[in-house]
Amino acid sequence: MGLVFLSLGLFLSCLFKRRSTAMGGAIFLWFLFSIIWRFIVGAVLIFTTTSEEIGSFSLPDWYFGLQIFNPLDAYSALVSLNIGSIMTLQQEIGDIIFPSFYTSEVMVLILFIWLVVSFLLAFWRFKQRDI
Secondary structure: OHHHHHHHHHHHHHHOOOHHHHHHHHHHHHHHHHHHHHHHHHHHHHHHOOHHHHHOOOOOHHHHHHHOOOHHHHHHHHHHHHHOOOHHHHHHHOOOOOOOOOOHHHHHHHHHHHHHHHHHHHHHHHHHOOO
């Protein structure tokens, strides 16, 4: 996960001309992935399901599909798959039941794609710059 955000930061530093703008973009990107994305996915879940479906704690597969577009959630799922459910969630709602496409290999592949794509975009942008 650290390498993913490092390569995203590298891409942002190649994208913007000023250091302060790149740092602001990196902070916004972290804020987007850690807070805003989860609110968006949660709002979509609330507006598309009924109260009876939410109360049963069986989340639809598309909810998990939207979550893996976030590198933080992909890393969190990877840890949960390999270590077990997070203790606080396990005490509150029991074991989390992941869909069949939630495997360790898929989560590693998603994190690798985030890493490679952002690094290649940074390399491409750096090659285009006139230094």
